[in-house]
Amino acid sequence: xxxxxxxxxxxxxxxxxxxxxxxxxxxxxxxxxxxxxxxxxxxxxxxxxxxxxxxxxxxxxxxxxxxxxxxxxxxxxxxxxxxxxxxxxxxxxxxxxxxxxxxxxxxxxxxxxxxxxxxxxxxxxxxxxxxxxxxxxxxxxxxxxxxxxxxxxxxxxxxxxxxxxxxxxxxxxxxxxxxxxxxxxxxxxxxxxxxxxxxxxxxxxxxxxxxxxxxxxxxxxxxxxxxxxxxxxxxxxxxxxxxxxxxxxxxxxxxxxxxxxxxxxxxxxxxxxxxxxxxxxxxxxxxxxxxxxxxxxxxxxxxxxxxxxxxxxxxxxxxxxxxxxxxxxxxxxxxxxxxxxxxxxxxxxxxxxxxxxxxxxxxxxxxxxxxxxxxxxxxxxxxxxxxxxxxxxxxxxxxxxx
RNA sequence: GUGGCUGUAGCUCAGUUGGUUUAGAGCGUCCCCCUGUGGAGGGGAAGGUCGCGAGUUCAAGCCUCGUCAGCCACCCCA
Numbered sequence: 001x002x003x004x005x006x007x008x009x010x011x012x013x014x015x016x017x018x019x020x021x022x023x024x025x026x027x028x029x030x031x032x033x034x035x036x037x038x039x040x041x042x043x044x045x046x047x048x049x050x051x052x053x054x055x056x057x058x059x060x061x062x063x064x065x066x067x068x069x070x071x072x073x074x075x076x077x078x079x080x081x082x083x084x085x086x087x088x089x090x091x092x093x094x095x096x097x098x099x100x101x102x103x104x105x106x107x108x109x110x111x112x113x114x115x116x117x118x119x120x121x122x123x124x125x126x127x128x129x130x131x132x133x134x135x136x137x138x139x140x141x142x143x144x145x146x147x148x149x150x151x152x153x154x155x156x157x158x159x160x161x162x163x164x165x166x167x168x169x170x171x172x173x174x175x176x177x178x179x180x181x182x183x184x185x186x187x188x189x190x191x192x193x194x195x196x197x198x199x200x201x202x203x204x205x206x207x208x209x210x211x212x213x214x215x216x217x218x219x220x221x222x223x224x225x226x227x228x229x230x231x232x233x234x235x236x237x238x239x240x241x242x243x244x245x246x247x248x249x250x251x252x253x254x255x256x257x258x259x260x261x262x263x264x265x266x267x268x269x270x271x272x273x274x275x276x277x278x279x280x281x282x283x284x285x286x287x288x289x290x291x292x293x294x295x296x297x298x299x300x301x302x303x304x305x306x307x308x309x310x311x312x313x314x315x316x317x318x319x320x321x322x323x324x325x326x327x328x329x330x331x332x333x334x335x336x337x338x339x340x341x342x343x344x345x346x347x348x349x350x351x352x353x354x355x356x357x358x359x360x361x362x363x364x365x366x367x368x369x370x371x372x373x374x375x376x377x378x379x380x381x382x383x384x385x386x387x388x389x390x391x392x393x394x395x396x397x398x399x400x401x402x
Numbered sequence: 403g404u405g406g407c408u409g410u411a412g413c414u415c416a417g418u419u420g421g422u423u424u425a426g427a428g429c430g431u432c433c434c435c436c437u438g439u440g441g442a443g444g445g446g447a448a449g450g451u452c453g454c455g456a457g458u459u460c461a462a463g464c465c466u467c468g469u470c471a472g473c474c475a476c477c478c479c480a
Binding site: 007008009010053062063079080081082083110112113114115116118244248249267269271274289317319320350351352353354355356357358359360366368370371372380382384387389 | 441471473480
C-alpha cells in the first residue's frame with residue numbers, strides 16, 4: 001500500500017455509501033416536512049463576494065474561507081445561508097411574493113478548529129419567513145422546527161424560547177455571559193461579566209433581572225400557537241437565559257434540544273434588520289438553522305434511521321458466460337416493472353462468490369438462472385435470509401415485489 | 403486562534419527501560435477443502451519503508467524538533 005495517498009483536508013469529510021445513504025434519508029425527511037408546511041426551496045452560490053459576509057459579521061472574519069480568485073477578486077465560501085438569502089430577498093424583492101417562505105439545505109464553510117460534531121464543511125438546513133412582523137410568523141417557524149423532530153420520530157424534543165426584546169436594557173456582554181448559564185453556572189456567569197468589565201454588583205443585578213423575567217405578549221402568542229399545534233406541554237418552554245450571541249437578533253429567539261443529548265440541534269431568531277443592512281430597505285425576517293450533522297447523530301442515537309445497506313431488492317446472478325443474455329433479459333424485465341435490481345457484473349465469477357456478494361451487501365433476494373431453469377422457462381428465487389428458494393416465472397417474481 | 407492527548411496492516415489494537423537482521427494478533431480480504439448455492443468450520447496466501455520530514459545515537463516504532471491529521475478543553479458558533 002502506498003503511503004502517498006493525499007489525506008482529506010482538516011475538517012472536511014468523505015461519506016461512504018452506508019453513511020451517505022443515512023444522510024440522504026435525513027435530508028429527504030426534512031425536505032418532506034418543509035414542503036408539507038408550504039416552504040419553497042432556494043439555492044445560492046457556494047462562492048460569494050467577500051464583502052457580503054464581511055459587512056455583516058464584524059469580528060470573526062478569521063473564520064472565513066476567503067481567497068482571491070483568478071480575476072483578483074476577494075471571494076469567500078458560503079459562511080451561512082441567512083446572509084445570502086437576505087441578499088436574494090433584497091435583489092429579487094420585486095419578483096418575490098411576500099411573505100417569502102423558503103428553505104435551504106446546502107453546505108456552509110467555516111475555518112474553525114475541528115472537533116467532533118464540528119467541521120469546516122457542514123450542512124445547514126434553514127427555513128425562514130420574510131416580510132412578516134407578526135409573532136405568528138415566529139410561531140409558525142418554531143412549530144415547523146419542532147414538527148421536523150416529531151416527524152423524525154424523536155420521543156421528545158424541546159424548544160426553549162425567549163424574546164430579545166426582554167433583554168434590550170442589558171449590555172451585549174451581559175447577554176453573551178448569561179447565555180452560558182447552563183454550561184458554566186451562576187458563578188461562572190458573574191465571573192464572565194466581571195472579566196468583561198462589569199461590576200460584580202451590577203452583574204448580579206443583571207442575572208437576577210433575567211432569571212425573574214416573565215413571558216411577554218409575543219412569547220404568550222407563540223406558546224399558545226404551539227399548544228394549538230398539538231405539541232405536549234413539555235415540548236416547549238419560556239427560558240429567559242436563551243439569548244444566543246447573534247448580534248443581529250431582534251425579537252423571539254429559540255433553541256431546540258433533544259432531552260438526553262447535550263447541546264442544541266436547532267437555533268433560530270427574528271432578524272428584522274439584516275436585509276436593511278445589506279439592501280438599504282427593511283424587510284422583516286424570522287427563521288432557524290437546523291444543524292444537519294447534530295440532528296443525524298441524534299437520530300442515530302435514538303435508532304430512528306431505517307437500516308438498508310443497499311437499495312437493490314434482487315441480485316440476478318450469472319451462472320456462466322453462456323447464460324448472460326438470459327440474466328440480462330431477466331434484469332431488464334424486473335427493472336421495467338419497478339423492481340430495484342442489480343446484476344452481477346462479472347460473468348466469469350463463480351456462483352458461490354456472487355451469493356457471497358449478495359450476502360455481504362444484504363440484498364434480500366437472489367435469482368439463479370442456469371440450464372434447468374432455462375429449460376423450464378423459470379427462474380430460481382432465493383431468499384437470502386431464510387435460504388428458501390423456489391422456481392417461479394419471472395412474472396411471479398415481479399408480483400412478489402410490487 | 404490558545405492549551406493538552408493521540409497517529410503501528412483495510413478495521414481494532416499489541417509492541418516491555420531505544421538493541422537479534424524476516425514489526426505481531428484478532429477481525430476483514432483473496433485462494434483451497436466444496437466443479438449449481440452465501441453465512442459455520444479447517445488449511446493457506448497477500449497486505450506495513452511503524453502519518454510525513456529532519457535530528458540525537460554504534461542502534462529509533464519507541465527519544466527531540468518540525469509538519470500533517472484526529473480527539474478533548476477553551477475561544478467562537480450570523
